[in-house]
Amino acid sequence: MKLIVLDRDGVINEDSDAFVKSAEEWIPIPGSIEAIAYLSKAGWKVAVATNQSGLARGLFDMTDLTDMHLKMQQLVMEQGGQIDLIVHCPHGPQDGCNCRKPLPGMFRTIAEHFRLPDLKGVPAVGDSHRDLHAGLVLGGKPYLVKTGKGQRTLQNILPPGTQVFDDLASVVDHLLKADG
Known part of the structure; x- marks a missing residue:
């Protein structure tokens, strides 16, 4: 199985230091x-793993997050594709959870969902150190x-083996060329 794990904010959609709080604010990167x-x-399976501490901070609620993800999925479907799994961490930085990147909880959930023992060799695409490190824990x-x-x-300094x-x-072009 060909699987990729994508961060959301800053990879799929425009990021904001003030948080992306609604479907209207969720704007895809060209x-x-x-x-x-x-x-x-x-033929790739696409998973999204996203920290969403705005939930814990009270900046938006689950309905808002669901609306953002429905918009993202709808846009992909309109182009003939699909996102197979979206996992999120609703916790704040001080909550002590295991799912907030750079911890590997969401990546373990993805591996379990696809019935994989680990994510060895799976591309983990992100725009921050926490994204890169979370993917590495399970071999991404x-x-x-x-x-x-x-x-x-x-x-x-980037983790060893990081491709930029x-x-x-550009990542997708590279992966599809490598597929032959």
């Missing part, structure tokens, strides 16, 4: 929706995009 659809149509391959917080992340791309569309 090319990201089409890229997900291309992967899906090429880190891919950094320069969108979102990616330019800031580039200013620090301009955006999600």
